Amino acid sequence: MNMEDYICETNNSKNIQSLFNLFEKYMSDIGFDRVILGLMTDHPRLKKEAEHGFLKNYPADWVERYFDQKYVHIDPVRHKAYDAIGAYTWDELKASMQLSNKQIQMFNEAEDARLFNGVGVSMRGPGGAIAAVGAACSVKNGNLNKDILDAANLMSVQFYTCYWRLMEKKVTLVHLTAKEQEILTWSAAGYTKSQIAHKLCISVHTVDFHVRNCLAKLEAQNITHAVSRALNLSLIHM
Structure with missing residues (x-):
């Protein structure tokens, strides 16, 4: 050795x-x-x-x-x-x-x-x-x-x-766009993708696009995991 x-x-x-x-x-x-x-x-x-x-x-x-x-x-x-x-x-x-x-x-x-x-x-x-x-x-x-x-x-x-x-x-390198932060914040509050799309005046397809980016950036398995990691990293706040 x-x-x-x-x-x-x-x-x-x-x-x-x-x-x-x-x-x-x-x-x-x-x-x-x-x-x-x-x-x-x-x-x-x-x-x-x-x-x-x-x-x-x-x-x-x-x-x-x-x-x-x-x-x-x-x-x-x-x-x-x-x-x-x-x-x-x-x-x-x-x-x-x-x-x-x-x-x-x-x-x-x-x-x-x-x-x-x-x-x-x-x-x-x-x-x-x-x-x-x-x-x-x-x-x-x-x-x-x-x-x-x-x-x-x-x-x-x-x-x-x-x-x-x-x-x-x-921790320093993880960066979420304003839209990604919005979507994760609404997800943390219990809103569905269709409800988030309605809130933000965008399509469900666009919500899915941002969610996929969040999962990749946060190395998360699903939206719940992504929300948990974003909260832990203080990238979103409740």
Whole structure:
């Protein structure tokens, strides 16, 4: 694993997915083939709310179990991120804390899902923002030394730095025309396309044209998703 190559390649990433793919690849090179990113606090400069595990390659059944059991509320790895900076291991937390039965169950089930040698990396962004990376190995081994933790910490910080830069650029670049803003605002108020067309004295076909542009600009799957993203980015207001 060449850290210089990693930094160079991630700095040149064009989008979030390609950045995450590089992070996956290089973390796997040091033994962590399972990684996940969570925003522990709101990131207002990026127009992003706190969200756990939105970029990840953890096993889908484990992620579903984690949320179904509401482990997000009692997970000591997650809670540690609020007062730590840098890398820490799951084993350190298990040894230093008096775990509840549910926390013990969570760690046991994580191992059942083949998540071994787990680590957390807590990071700080501008304006007091907090994010954290979780990483684990799908094969159990005892090779988790300081050099590996230092490398995981450095790669996670670089990943978060590049993520921040790409997201900030993305927020800045999104621009809606006045007509697109009008249509999304009326959509947010519950108006149908035909009602919006009548309001704006244009055809439904023209409304559809503007909606398609909104979906493309906001990378949205449908009009509801576009409205949500536009509100989140403060491109429209209710």
